Every structure is written in C-alpha cells, then in structure tokens.
Amino acid sequence: MPRSIEFREAIREAMCEEMRRDARVFLLGEEVAQYQGAYKVSRGMLKEFGPRRVIDAPISENGFSGLGIGAAMYGLRPIIEFMSWSFSLVAADQILNNAPKMLYMSGGQFPIPIVFRGNGGAGGQLGSTHSWCVESMYANVPGLKMAIPFDAYDAKGLLKTAIRDDNPVFVLESERLLSVKGEVPEGDYLVPFGEAAIRRQGTDCTIVSFGRPLYFCLEAAESLAAEGIECEVIDGRTVRPLDIETISRSVARTNYCVVVDESWPFASIGAELAAQIHVLNFDDLDNHVVRVQADDVPAPYAYNLEQEMLPNARKICEAVRAVTYAA
Amino acid sequence: MSTMATPPAAEQNLAAKLPDETLREWLSDMLLIREFEVRSMQAYQNKKIGGFLHIYIGQEAVAVGAVAALNDDDPVITAYRDHGLALARGTDPKHCMAELLGRIGGCSKGKGGSMHFFDKARSMYGGHGIVGAQCPLGVGLAFATRYQDEVIEEGRSRHVTVCFLGDGALNQGAFHEAMNLAGILDLPMIFACENNGYAMGTAIDRGTTRADDLAVKAVAYGLERATINGMDVQKVYDGMKPIVEQCRRASRPAFVELRTYRYKGHSMSDPRKYRTKEEEQYYEEEDPIDRLANYLMTQRSFDGEAYEALVKKTRTRVREAIKWAEASPAPDLDELYTDVYVDTWGPYLGTSPPKMNDK
Numbered sequence: 001m002p003r004s005i006e007f008r009e010a011i012r013e014a015m016c017e018e019m020r021r022d023a024r025v026f027l028l029g030e031e032v033a034q035y036q037g038a039y040k041v042s043r044g045m046l047k048e049f050g051p052r053r054v055i056d057a058p059i060s061e062n063g064f065s066g067l068g069i070g071a072a073m074y075g076l077r078p079i080i081e082f083m084s085w086s087f088s089l090v091a092a093d094q095i096l097n098n099a100p101k102m103l104y105m106s107g108g109q110f111p112i113p114i115v116f117r118g119n120g121g122a123g124g125q126l127g128s129t130h131s132w133c134v135e136s137m138y139a140n141v142p143g144l145k146m147a148i149p150f151d152a153y154d155a156k157g158l159l160k161t162a163i164r165d166d167n168p169v170f171v172l173e174s175e176r177l178l179s180v181k182g183e184v185p186e187g188d189y190l191v192p193f194g195e196a197a198i199r200r201q202g203t204d205c206t207i208v209s210f211g212r213p214l215y216f217c218l219e220a221a222e223s224l225a226a227e228g229i230e231c232e233v234i235d236g237r238t239v240r241p242l243d244i245e246t247i248s249r250s251v252a253r254t255n256y257c258v259v260v261d262e263s264w265p266f267a268s269i270g271a272e273l274a275a276q277i278h279v280l281n282f283d284d285l286d287n288h289v290v291r292v293q294a295d296d297v298p299a300p301y302a303y304n305l306e307q308e309m310l311p312n313a314r315k316i317c318e319a320v321r322a323v324t325y326a327a
Numbered sequence: 328m329s330t331m332a333t334p335p336a337a338e339q340n341l342a343a344k345l346p347d348e349t350l351r352e353w354l355s356d357m358l359l360i361r362e363f364e365v366r367s368m369q370a371y372q373n374k375k376i377g378g379f380l381h382i383y384i385g386q387e388a389v390a391v392g393a394v395a396a397l398n399d400d401d402p403v404i405t406a407y408r409d410h411g412l413a414l415a416r417g418t419d420p421k422h423c424m425a426e427l428l429g430r431i432g433g434c435s436k437g438k439g440g441s442m443h444f445f446d447k448a449r450s451m452y453g454g455h456g457i458v459g460a461q462c463p464l465g466v467g468l469a470f471a472t473r474y475q476d477e478v479i480e481e482g483r484s485r486h487v488t489v490c491f492l493g494d495g496a497l498n499q500g501a502f503h504e505a506m507n508l509a510g511i512l513d514l515p516m517i518f519a520c521e522n523n524g525y526a527m528g529t530a531i532d533r534g535t536t537r538a539d540d541l542a543v544k545a546v547a548y549g550l551e552r553a554t555i556n557g558m559d560v561q562k563v564y565d566g567m568k569p570i571v572e573q574c575r576r577a578s579r580p581a582f583v584e585l586r587t588y589r590y591k592g593h594s595m596s597d598p599r600k601y602r603t604k605e606e607e608q609y610y611e612e613e614d615p616i617d618r619l620a621n622y623l624m625t626q627r628s629f630d631g632e633a634y635e636a637l638v639k640k641t642r643t644r645v646r647e648a649i650k651w652a653e654a655s656p657a658p659d660l661d662e663l664y665t666d667v668y669v670d671t672w673g674p675y676l677g678t679s680p681p682k683m684n685d686k
Binding site: 023024026052053055057058060062063064065066067068069070071072073074075076093094097098102103104105106107108109110111142143145166167194241 | 402404434435436439453455460462464465467468469470471472475478479501504505508665667668670673678679681
C-alpha cells in the first residue's frame with residue numbers, strides 16, 4: 001500500500017532496508033548517529049543498528065571519505081553522508097581520484113562499491129560556499145555514477161539501487177526537497193539507473209532536467225499550456241548513466257528542446273545534453289537547444305538575487321517561448 | 328577509547344632467534360628488490376618504461392622487515408615508491424616488470440604503472456600516487472578488517488593494517504585526518520613512516536616540524552609510537568613485531584618512524600643536487616643488504632660462496648622476469664574501456680582482474 005512520506009524518510013527507509021539485508025552496509029558521516037542526522041535523515045538508525053554500523057565522523061571529509069573507500073576495497077559497502085555536497089570539495093582527492101579510478105588503476109582488482117550521498121543544490125540563502133551544485137563538475141569524471149532523485153519515490157528506489165551497485169555512486173539530494181511528501185511503497189523496490197522518466201507528456205517542446213529544477217519545469221509547463229504550448233518534461237534521474245535515448249526520442253517528436261540545469265553553464269551537464277541532442281537530433285530540431293542554467297556568478301545570499309540566479313519557472317517559460325518562436 | 332595495557336617496547340634480538348632459513352629469505356628478498364630496481368633503472372634509461380619511476384634502493388630493509396612481522400592476510404598499503412613492498416609481499420617480479428613496461432601481464436594489467444602496483448591475493452592494496460592520500464584508505468582497511476572480524480563474523484579482531492607513508496606525507500592534511508580517525512575509532516593499524524630524509528628535494532627539516540623526532544607526531548592523536556632503524560632489517564623486525572602484535576591485541580593504532588635513506592633520486596629525473604656525495608656515501612656504508620649478509624656470514628651457517636650463489640640466482644630471476652615481461656603483449660585496445668565500471672553499459676566493457684599466479 002503506498003503511503004505518503006517525506007523525501008527524507010524515503011532516504012532513511014532505503015538505507016535501513018539495505019542495512020537489514022546486507023551486514024556489509026554501514027552509514028558514516030557527520031552527526032548521523034547521536035544527533036540523529038543534521039537534517040534528520042538518519043533519525044532512529046543508531047538505535048536500530050548500533051554504533052558499529054551508524055557512525056559519527058569528525059568534521060574530516062577527506063579523512064572519512066577515504067575511510068569509506070578503503071573499507072570498500074576490503075569488500076564492505078559504505079554509505080558516506082556529506083552534510084552538504086558543498087563540503088565534499090574538501091574530499092575531492094578521495095572522491096574523484098580514488099573512488100572512481102581504483103578499479104581501473106588496479107587493473108580490475110578493486111571495485112569500490114560505495115555511496116556518497118547528502119544535500120546538494122542551492123536555493124536556501126546559504127551563500128556561495130554552501131550552495132554548490134556539484135553535478136556538472138563531478139559528472140565529468142568517468143568511473144562514477146550519479147543519481148539525482150526528484151521525489152520521495154525515486155529517493156528510495158534510486159538509493160537502494162545505488163547501495164547495491166558495485167561502483168561508486170554519488171546521490172545528490174536537494175535540501176529544498178527533504179520535507180516534500182510523496183507516495184512511497186513499503187518494502188523493497190528499485191528504480192533502475194539509466195532510465196529517464198517522463199513527468200509530463202506534451203507534443204510541442206521537450207524540457208529536460210534533474211532533481212529540484214523539475215518542479216520549476218512542471219510549473220512552467222502548466223502556465224505554457226494555458227498559452228497553448230504543451231511541453232513534455234523529462235526527468236533524467238541519473239546523469240551517469242544518461243538515458244539520452246528517451247530524451248532524443250522525445251525531441252524527435254517535439255522538434256524543440258530546452259535543457260534546465262541548476263549548475264553553472266560553462267562545461268556543464270546542460271552543455272553536454274545540448275551537444276548530444278544536437279548530434280542525435282540534428283535533422284529533427286527546428287531550433288537550436290536552449291539552456292536555462294544558474295547564472296555564471298557565485299551564489300549570492302540576498303533572496304532576490306539568489307532567486308534570479310537560479311533556474312525558475314519564468315526563465316523556463318521564456319526559454320520555451322523563444323525556442324518555439326512563440327515569443 | 329581504550330588504551331594499550333603496556334606500551335610496546337622494541338624487543339631485543341627477536342630476529343636473532345629466528346632460524347637461518349628465515350633470515351636467508353630476507354636477504355633473498357632484499358637482493359631481489361635491489362636487482363629489480365637496478366634493472367628497472369636500466370630499462371627506464373633505455374626508454375622501455377614511461378612516466379615516473381621512483382626507486383626503492385636503500386630502503387629494502389623497511390619493506391622486508393615490516394612484512395616479516397605481519398600475517399599474510401594483514402593488509403598493506405603504500406605510496407608511489409611501491410615496488411619494494413609488492414615484491415616483499417611476494418608479487419612475482421615478472422608481473423611487476425610487466426607493469427612497468429605497460430603490458431597486459433602486469434600486476435595492474437599495465438593500466439596502473441610504476442606508482443600503482445596492486446595485488447589483491449597478497450593483500451597489497453596499492454601503490455598510490457597522491458602524497459598522503461593512502462592514509463585515509465589505510466584507515467578504511469583497518470576499519471574494514473575490524474568490522475569484518477567483529478560485526479560480520481562476530482569474532483575477535485585479528486588483523487593489523489600497515490599503512491606506509493613517506494616523510495613528505497607528514498605535512499598533508501590527509502595524514503593528520505587519518506591519524507585522528509584511527510585514534511578516535513580504535514583501529515588496529517600502524518602508520519609506518521619511511522623517513523628517507525627528503526620530500527623530493529626538500530630536506531625534512533625544511534618542511535616538517537620536529538624532524539629530529541617524528542614519532543612525537545603520534546602524541547597529539549593518542550597513538551603508540553616508536554622509532555626504528557630502517558637500515559637494519561633485524562631491527563625493523565624487532566621494532567615492528569611487538570607493535571604489530573600489540574595493535575592486533577588491543578585494536579589500537581600506532582605510528583612508527585623508520586629511519587632510512589634512498590640512495591637514488593626522488594625519481595629518475597632528479598640530479599640530487601640538494602645533498603652531498605659524502606652523505607650518500609655514509610648511508611651506502613650502512614647498507615642493509617651488506618649488513619645482513621655480513622651477519623649471516625659471521626654468525627650463521629652462510630658463507631661467501633652461498634652469498635654469491637644467491638646473488639646469481641637473483642640476477643637470473645630478474646633477467647627471466649624481464650624476458651617474460653617483454654614477451655607479454657601490450658594491452659588490447661579493448662582494455663581502454665574495461666575496468667571503468669564493474670558492469671557493462673554504454674561503451675564500457677565490464678571488468679576482469681589480471682591473470683597472476685595464484686598464491
């Protein structure tokens with residue numbers, strides 16, 4: 001029976017179910033145990049699994065990320081929580097050099113079955129150092145997988161898939177979504193990697209995004225529908241692997257495409273999507289792909305500036321009107 | 328946090344009580360490392376080896392003595408000067424040489440190179456290229472052995488991890504985070520600092536505080552500590568063995584300074600202008616191989632003839648390893664896309680470990 005639970009509860013349920021079925025899985029991160037999670041994602045887990053499997057780490061991201069990778073080399077399956085993906089920059093050497101390259105450098109001897117997860121994204125007036133959208137920067141690195149859940153259902157299903165994956169998986173959870181409720185089945189189900197979801201069907205323009213900006217895409221699609229433009233909204237779900245086929249098939253039907261990406265535009269996922277769509281749909285497109293991305297500036301603190309910097313429904317509407325020559 | 332019941336003191340003459348056969352094996356292993364490195368340098372000069380090559384000559388007693396103090400399934404991990412540790416652990420020199428030549432027969436299928444030797448069957452967890460980055464990994468190995476032994480198998484923690492690092496790594500954040508984590512989590516591991524006096528071309532006292540007594544780095548983190556003469560394999564064993572067993576029993580970490588010297592440059596391109604010929608000569612007279620050979624010839628049943636025979640046998644073994652490595656093919660171009668991911672998707676072709684002789 002589906003029930004409605006919060007996004008953060010869905011994450012917790014995924015971790016608990018996987019820890020019950022596999023003793024090799026453990027959770028390590030700042031404030032995950034006694035404090036019950038900085039954002040209450042891991043509430044109750046210390047009580048159920050004890051301090052050997054739900055472990056408070058000191059503020060030492062490079063150290064405890066490396067600990068997780070070393071443990072994965074030995075055959076354990078760690079979940080490493082970053083309180084914020086912004087703090088993962090401190091651990092860049094471990095998560096980008098060691099986790100995704102160990103299998104290759106060791107000639108196939110050491111897979112790294114590890115999940116790095118935590119809050120990603122901007123929009124909480126946290127200032128520039130705490131508002132990183134790391135997806136474009138990290139997605140550049142081969143050897144890792146990356147999932148960005150859109151709702152509570154995917155949060156649970158994608159995280160369970162991530163924990164069972166034998167490769168390093170980065171799971172980016174938007175802090176702005178943690179309290180959003182959604183229908184989530186009890187018990188076991190998996191959302192496979194590399195399968196995009198069509199969140200809204202439409203015939204006039206394809207909009208592609210990941211995670212939180214999808215809500216702005218859906219909002220934009222509703223107001224555009226009132227103007228007579230029916231948008232198809234596609235949730236990529238995983239950046240690596242990328243389900244470009246589903247996206248491309250949609251663009252072949254609509255002939256127009258807007259890509260919405262919360263990270264900076266230069267050398268970004270948005271740029272990559274646009275490039276791939278231009279190659280795959282060269283003969284289908286009636287206009288070039290238009291990107292809506294964060295502005296190419298550090299994230300500001302002031303509310304109005306931050307809202308203006310990030311993708312929003314107004315910008316997406318403008319992009320769709322422009323690309324479909326409706327403006 | 329538990330503490331050790333008694334601080335481990337280097338026990339005198341532990342190695343001296345070992346049978347002739349064991350000490351001859353140590354001599355054989357040290358000779359193998361030296362000969363392997365001499366021939367690697369030649370191959371590098373003949374442009375058969377690319378990239379960087381960091382030579383272990385002078386430090387042989389550290390790897391051989393420390394490995395002798397461990398069980399075969401105790402994990403070891405090190406930095407990029409890693410040939411000696413792999414050979415001490417028993418990785419066949421032919422797989423090591425093939426790795427240097429970039430061949431499929433290499434211990435990392437030719438995809439790691441000199442700095443990235445791995446041998447899972449011998450609990451050799453690499454060869455790591457970024458200074459200090461292996462320290463958090465070593466902490467993870469110690470965490471994992473304890474977790475496996477106690478949480479999964481519900482038994483007693485029975486492994487010790489040794490994480491080797493150079494003196495240059497002492498100034499990296501990763502090292503300090505690792506020491507703190509090992510201390511806070513009561514992990515059975517030893518940070519074994521091979522102090523060869525130089526972080527590349529920077530003499531240790533130009534880059535590191537308390538260079539006169541590095542073991543004090545352990546104090547603030549609550550780790551046990553020791554200082555060991557790394558130029559004498561018997562002293563390495565005598566120093567390491569009690570600490571290894573203490574860490575194993577108490578599930579606690581330690582930091583040891585092994586004082587050693589690299590005879591060659593940091594890498595092949597290093598003209599060693601930052602130190603004097605006299606200094607190099609001093610250490611070459613302290614040579615760990617000569618020392619053990621002399622001991623064996625004066626105190627044990629070993630003579631000059633037996634030594635010459637061992638040297639000859641080692642040369643033959645390395646020569647054959649080179650021959651084998653040169654006959655091993657370059658990796659098939661498909662290898663470019665294997666071992667990126669475990670599974671097969673998109674352009675990626677899954678994974679398969681190197682074919683190495685079983686242990």
